Amino acid sequence: MFTPARYIVLDDEPSELDALIDALHILGAPCIGIRFDPLGLPDPTLFAGVRILFSDLHLVQAQPAGVQHYNTLASLLDRCISEQHGPYLLVLWTSHEHERAGLTQRLEELLPAPKRPLAVLALDKTTFRNGNAWDAAGLRQAIREQVTSMPQLQALLSWERDVLAAANETLALLGDLIPDDQRRVGTYPGALDRILSLLAVAAAGATNAPNDRKGAVAAALSPLLSDRILNRPQDPHGNALWEQAVTFQPGPTLTAPQKARMNRMLHLAVPPGEAVSRNDWGAIIPLDEVRLTDPAMTARFGFTTAHLRDQEFKLKQTRRLEGQLIVLRGGANCDQAQGQAGPIPLLLGMLVPSGALSTDKKRSIAIQLCEEKFELAGYDEPVSLLIHARFVITIMSEELQHWPPATLRLREQLLSTILVHVATHAMRPGTLRF
Structure with missing residues (x-):
């Protein structure tokens, strides 16, 4: 409170x-x-x-x-x-x-x-x-x-105040939805309950909203909060402060590890600091030893692990055992948020040290090799993420709960880029020509 x-x-x-x-x-x-x-x-x-x-x-x-x-x-x-x-x-x-x-x-x-x-x-x-x-x-x-x-710290404190002000304004918008005749001590809580319930159902659906009431309301209010933060009123004092704090001084080019660290902040949710679960839109789930056996991989994807590493993801022969095969929880954001029934789509991919990728072999256009490279624990160099648009499987939520825990979650911007690639690949026309 x-x-x-x-x-x-x-x-x-x-x-x-x-x-x-x-x-x-x-x-x-x-x-x-x-x-x-x-x-x-x-x-x-x-x-x-x-x-x-x-x-x-x-x-x-x-x-x-x-x-x-x-x-x-x-x-x-x-x-x-x-x-x-x-x-x-x-x-x-x-x-x-x-x-x-x-x-x-x-x-x-x-x-x-x-x-x-x-x-x-x-x-x-x-x-x-x-x-x-x-x-x-x-x-x-x-x-x-x-x-x-230190104008830089002062500017960040100012931004933090803006976030709190935007949150207060978002709450005020909720209050405006309550009719004047219900703005009394005895009726206000029930009227606010009604508004919050409607928002939760609109965001997550009537069946799923009761399972995560806070998350459903947050999903409805987050766009309002984001808009309030991004469109704060300008004032001369605040502008002058930010001019002092952000000066665009020339400096050395970022090193590969520095870029990888910034990309991790921008595009990856990493536990325990951030919540990540298997069912999350954009969750990255590693394939364990049981699911990496040749029979299991062939049954699901039609190829063995060795074939996928060599012929699809194109790893260097000298480093062909490095990295980790993963699946990415795809699908539509609204389906995940509203807990829609049906199989969950999983996209096959790899997290692999960037230096282990072959530069001599051309990869299939079905593979999305993200330009962003990431700093991840357990790797001595920046890591690349590859997602294969052709290798998509579906699985029921009950079965997914027996898979390994999700280790990462892609934030929406990069996830949307990948999903657009997958959808575009699936919808590409095949034109006959002579």
């Missing part, structure tokens, strides 16, 4: 913690304060949305200065920041540049790359404190300068 705070203040002194929280609240930042207790470490869920973390360097006063303080903060970040967290900024309370540099180096040594802060900045508490009194105005200005010192 509550949105995780994007600004967190961490301190072991309650009085200083309260003063910093008040300064951020006056700035309009959705902030929470956490008093550090070495005997009771904070709940990691409190850090689920953090983008800027303000932290005292000396969280345990009894510790000797230096590396022990660095280790304490590193241990907390390792516990509370998830591998899938995304960029965040660490603002440190210290007047000593060498401590900021020392902490930065220690975090790079101890933390996995996904958990490291985007940058470590520093503020000096003593600049804003006179005895028990605080220079709140000066503190607010210093915090503002620190937050805005």
